[in-house]
Amino acid sequence: MAHLTTALTKTTAWEQIAKGDDKTMAQKILEPIQIDERQYIEIHSENMKNETFRQHQEDVEQSKLRWERALRDSTKALKEYDIWSTKLECLPLIIQARDEGKIPKGDDKSILEMGGEALEKKVDELRKLDDTKNKDKDRARSKFVEAEKAWKEFAIMRGQPFAYKSDGRYFRIGGGTISLRQRTQETLDEVGADFRKALITKNDVTKITYTDIVKVLERYERAAPLGSHDRGQISEVLNFVRENPKCSRMSFLEEAMKIADAQFRTELAKHLMKLRKTEEHRLNLDNSIDPQTEKDQVYDQGRADFMISEKRRKRLAPYKEHLTEEERIRYGLTKTEQREGGRRRDRNRDRQDNHRRRTENRRTERREDRRWTDRRPRSDRERHDGYSNSGYRHHGDNRNSQYQNNGYGRQQYSQQNRGFHGGNRGRGNYRNNNFDNQRRGNAQPANENKS
Structure with missing residues (x-):
């Protein structure tokens, strides 16, 4: 138990000191807690199943008997020693009374007849006997305390509580369970x-x-x-x-x-x-x-859940007028849900435009070196929106003027854009010169195969 106390004392948390709790973990474990008789019987019965625990209990019971017997012997020797010591103390008074003419009777007569030397010898023997009995009593008590301590420590070291009875009340020391088992292997x-x-x-x-x-x-x-x-x-x-x-x-x-x-x-x-x-x-x-x-x-x-939801939404879309507002919200048939796709496309387009506007993301050749001669639209959207040769997009202040110049590049007369027929917009002198044909290499000169 001393080893346990030392180990627990070393691991005392500083939080306990901060809270003003001076008790160590070992002291808390050894602190008795009052329980009822039923709990006492359960704990004690479980502990008695261990043979070593039973041997410790037998040692405690035997030590207790020896201590009680030694206590009675010591008490008896002490009383006898006290009686004869009192007789020895009364001897001078008895002698004085006899000298004064009084006749001693009873115990006084026996004390006077015994004499001082015999009384002193008797008292000395009884004193030695009392000392011996007192030492035997102390020795028996120490053994009883040691046996009881070993008994409790054994129960606590096993990780099980220890229950005992004192003055008609029942107490428990230590923690742990008595019937729960955690096996090392499953069955x-x-x-x-x-x-x-x-x-x-x-x-x-x-x-x-x-x-x-x-x-x-x-x-x-x-x-x-x-x-x-x-x-x-x-x-x-x-x-x-x-x-x-x-x-x-x-x-x-x-x-x-x-x-x-x-x-x-x-x-x-x-x-x-x-x-x-x-x-x-x-x-x-x-x-x-x-x-x-x-x-x-x-x-x-x-x-997949989202695929099933989309199929259901498309299947119910023609009949949404027959559904309640709650059902429309549940199946994604409200106006907000329908506009969500367009909003997502606009958001992605704006993100792409913002990416292209940044200086570090521009194509140098396209933006700087070829900006004076390249008449190709930057995208299909630019072509359809009627933008001309602009180094930057969204500069349409003079979009409808005869000079198709959006603030970036030299001014060019609109009639110079030969080959500008309907949706066919591109460099002059070429027919079928839209953006896709230029990309695929299918553009043809305008003066070939002209009928």
């Missing part, structure tokens, strides 16, 4: 129940993944005795899953039948037959146990 029945629950409880088998399967099979393998036939069967199923991490759930379940007993095998087969009658469960069972692979399969099957 086959415990893991088997979890294995059964994972495969047959509700519809969990349609959602089981590779991680879930490996976790329960590894527990099953550790619980089985080493070298047993059952452990070999479990290892085969576990190796199959590890070698085929993307197999379907049905493939795993067919392999898992090896480690199922006859009753569970029948129940599992019936459960799977019932599940496969539903289209959703059938597809889930045929999908992979790998989460990412299953996600791809769900997308290919068009069964």
Whole structure:
């Protein structure tokens, strides 16, 4: 217990001192707490199951008997020593009374007849006897205290509480439980129940993944005795899953039948037959146990939640006038939802324009070196919006003037843009000279094959 006290004292938290709690952890453990009789019986009965604890209790009981006997002997010797000491003290008074003419009677006569030397010798013997009995009493008491201390320390060192009775009340020392057990290894029945629950409880088998399967099979393998036939069967199923991490759930379940007993095998087969009658469960069972692979399969099957919601929205869009406002909001048929797509496109376009406006993102050749001669529009949007050769976009102050100049580049007369027929806008002297043809290299001179 001294070792425990030292160790606990070293680990005393400074927070305890800050809070004004001067008690160490060891002192708190050894502090008695009053309990009722039922708790005392439970704790003491559990401790008595330990043989060493019973031996400690026997030592305590025997030491207590020796101490009580020594206490009685010491008390008796002390009383006798006190009586004869009193007689020795009264001897001078008895002699004085005799000299005065009084006749001693009873005890006084016996004391006077015994004489001083005999009394002193008797008192000296009784004093030595009292000292011996007193030492025996102290020795017995010390042994009793040591035995009781060892008894309590043994119970506390085992991590279990110690209960005792004192003055008609019951007390407990130490913490811990008396009936809770945390085994180092799971039993086959415990893991088997979890294995059964994972495969047959509700519809969990349609959602089981590779991680879930490996976790329960590894527990099953550790619980089985080493070298047993059952452990070999479990290892085969576990190796199959590890070698085929993307197999379907049905493939795993067919392999898992090896480690199922006859009753569970029948129940599992019936459960799977019932599940496969539903289209959703059938597809889930045929999908992979790998989460990412299953996600791809769900997308290919068009069964993702957002895909189903979009299909439902398109299907109900022609009939939205017949739906309530709550139903329109639920299925995304409100005006806000319909405008969301356009807002998203505008936002992305603005982000792209802002990116192009930045100096570090400009194309030097296009913006600087060729800005005086390149008449191509910067984009299809620029072409359709009627922008001319501008180094920067959105400069349309004089867009409708005869000089198509947006503030960046030399002024050019609009009639110089030969080949500007309808949507065919580009450099002069070329026909079919739109942006796509220039990009593909299909532009032709305007004076060729002219009819």
